[in-house]
Amino acid sequence: xxxxxxxxxxxxxxxxxxxxxxxxxxxxxxxxxxxxxxxxxxxxxxxxxxxxxxxxxxxxxxxxxxxxxxxxxxxxxxxxxxxxxxxxxxxxxxxxxxxxxxxxxxxxxxxxxxxxxxxxxxxxxxxxxxxxxxxxxxxxxxxxxxxxxxxxxxxxxxxxxxxxxxxxxxxxxxxxxxxxxxxxxxxxxxxxxxxxxxxxxxxxxxxxxxxxxxxxxxxxxxxxxxxxxxxxxxxxxxxxxxxxxxxxxxxxxxxxxxxxxxxxxxxxxxxxxxxxxxxxxxxxxxxxxxxxxxxxxxxxxxxxxxxxxxxxxxxxxxxxxxxxxxxxxxxxxxxxxxxxxxxxxxxxxxxxxxxxxxxxxxxxxxxxxxxxxxxxxxxxxxxxxxxxxxxxxxxxxxxxxxxxxxxxxxxxxxxxxxxxxxxxxxxxxxxxx
Amino acid sequence: xxxxxxxxxxxxxxxxxxxxxxxxxxxxxxxxxxxxxxxxxxxxxxxxxxxxxxxxxxxxxxxxxxxxxxxxxxxxxxxxxxxxxxxxxxxxxxxxxxxxxxxxxxxxxxxxxxxxxxxxxxxxxxxxxxxxxxxxxxxxxxxxxxxxxxxxxxxxxxxxxxxxxxxxxxxxxxxxxxxxxxxxxxxxxxxxxxxxxxxxxxxxxxxxxxxxxxxxxxxxxxxxxxx
Numbered sequence: 017x018x019x020x021x022x023x024x025x026x027x028x029x030x031x032x033x034x035x036x037x038x039x040x041x042x043x044x045x046x047x048x049x050x051x052x053x054x055x056x057x058x059x060x061x062x063x064x065x066x067x068x069x070x071x072x073x074x075x076x077x078x079x080x081x082x083x084x085x086x087x088x089x090x091x092x093x094x095x096x097x098x099x100x101x102x103x104x105x106x107x108x109x110x111x112x113x114x115x116x117x118x119x120x121x122x123x124x125x126x127x128x129x130x131x132x133x134x135x136x137x138x139x140x141x142x143x144x145x146x147x148x149x150x151x152x153x154x155x156x157x158x159x160x161x162x163x164x165x166x167x168x169x170x171x172x173x174x175x176x177x178x179x180x181x182x183x184x185x186x187x188x189x190x191x192x193x194x195x196x197x198x199x200x201x202x203x204x205x206x207x208x209x210x211x212x213x214x215x216x217x218x219x220x221x222x223x224x225x226x227x228x229x230x231x232x233x234x235x236x237x238x239x240x241x242x243x244x245x246x247x248x249x250x251x252x253x254x255x256x257x258x259x260x261x262x263x264x265x266x267x268x269x270x271x272x273x274x275x276x277x278x279x280x281x282x283x284x285x286x287x288x289x290x291x292x293x294x295x296x297x298x299x300x301x302x303x304x305x306x307x308x309x310x311x312x313x314x315x316x317x318x319x320x321x322x323x324x325x326x327x328x329x330x331x332x333x334x335x336x337x338x339x340x341x342x343x344x345x346x347x348x349x350x351x352x353x354x355x356x357x358x359x360x361x362x363x364x365x366x367x368x369x370x371x372x373x374x375x376x377x378x379x380x381x382x383x384x385x386x387x388x389x390x391x392x393x394x395x396x397x398x399x400x401x402x403x404x405x406x407x408x409x410x411x412x413x414x415x416x417x418x419x420x421x422x423x424x425x426x427x428x429x430x431x432x433x434x435x436x437x438x439x440x441x442x443x444x445x446x447x448x449x
Numbered sequence: 450x451x452x453x454x455x456x457x458x459x460x461x462x463x464x465x466x467x468x469x470x471x472x473x474x475x476x477x478x479x480x481x482x483x484x485x486x487x488x489x490x491x492x493x494x495x496x497x498x499x500x501x502x503x504x505x506x507x508x509x510x511x512x513x514x515x516x517x518x519x520x521x522x523x524x525x526x527x528x529x530x531x532x533x534x535x536x537x538x539x540x541x542x543x544x545x546x547x548x549x550x551x552x553x554x555x556x557x558x559x560x561x562x563x564x565x566x567x568x569x570x571x572x573x574x575x576x577x578x579x580x581x582x583x584x585x586x587x588x589x590x591x592x593x594x595x596x597x598x599x600x601x602x603x604x605x606x607x608x609x610x611x612x613x614x615x616x617x618x619x620x621x622x623x624x625x626x627x628x629x630x631x632x633x634x635x636x637x638x639x640x641x642x643x644x645x646x647x648x649x650x651x652x653x654x655x656x657x658x659x660x661x662x663x664x665x666x667x668x669x670x671x672x673x674x675x676x
Contacts (some may be wrong), residue, residue, distance in 0.1 A: 019546040093490045098544035129544030265451045271611035272548025277453035309535025335452045385614035403569045410556035413529045422571040446618040
């Protein structure tokens, strides 16, 4: 286990060796190394963010920064982290009351231990300014990542006459391009739809002493910011669109348990974030995943029915897209995307590596491992019996409270068959089955 | 499933002995001995206070969980909440790399216990699930032995499953299906090490470290002799 001490904006903290510093503004001790910009969120709201709402946004962004600056080890017992984080807030007593709940969500998402130390902010900044134009009438806030699922989920809402505000977390160039393309496609459903851009990132490459790419906590910032907009805007509703197989996050194998796999949209965690946001923002926040009962091939099928399948080539799924600008073809999201597009016979992106048809692609141990693990889960879902399946994969319970265990099992059985049908049609998976 | 990573075994002589034995198709007894011999870091992590807390959550499940499950429309929801509470409390107690294995072992023991011998957890009423848990975990010593076995099983699965890709390489390669079968066999053998444990009564937080270390020590031995 790796241990870290992190201090935000040089707030008061004990002198311990090896401190990592996060600065979201210049201080007398150093330049800003992390940028968090909430101006776009505030511009069309009916009022300014209150101090407590500003604290919420800043706490979440600094948690995300801590996730980025604390570098994990490469596997075995070095993957996990224990982090002590000192961060300034306007009302330390209030945040101390919510410390345990925040730490609990962090543990759920990252698998790491976290100890928060709230310190009274010496010179907290004022709220971001409002613009002159109010946001259009909307019924909630929908996260728009630039991927297929949020594209389909939002298009489904719009096709039913439900108009959300869209919220994206700006990231790499490729992701930003995809978000803009998806936004343009969604305008075909509703020309007046508005997308807000949340910016939170290290200021420049090398601005952190160390850097961790796994970003397991990102969803807390993303959902938390959407919740703040929903609370102040009065809708009280947030949509996160993620297919059920990705949301429930069965590990591909036992080698990927805990935070070795993401838990981005896991229903129990989403519920805890909703409860936390409701308590902190003093406003009822409902977070809904409209795709949780569908497999990804089924989600892509919905996209076909909605007439947006020709735009899927503009979307991004790859874990490495921020670093390579191309779909690697190797990571689990790429494998799942490929299965989903092939199941529906829709045009897909070009993958840098073809682990389905090019045997040489398996010379890369990561590619070989990912494909083998992907196949292992598929095979288990087809062969393990009804009594044993939830015992072998207790993560199936993670459909609660959105879907029951029975629905979760049926969902994964369907996905197993869909994936098996595609994998069986290609020579490389057949060669190692 | 989601974005995920796995890491093959560290390049150390003891882990190399395990992976080489795996690739050579050595007998399960030998493989089991090698995986316990290689995992000294895991032994330390798994014997810690946080994992002992998960063990306590198993032995106290009959008194702390049954009433909740009996009254529940969906017992799986109560099991999930119980595991989540244990995760949070264990994290408060002591940060540990072993938490994912310990937590999964807890969830597995609870689901298996609530299911009973011949039924799946899905569709079970709260009363049926509660009765099954009482039957399986009502004896604290038996409950603790069950958890110890599951921790060892999950450890074996974790360190074997990460080699599935490796096992599909080279002239001695095996397929994914065969590698899964091998993983299950090793997990079963590792759990079997717990069967010989002398599990004391009383607070498992007092006895856990000794129990786990003794199990690793026993696991290192090859049949018929010392390592």
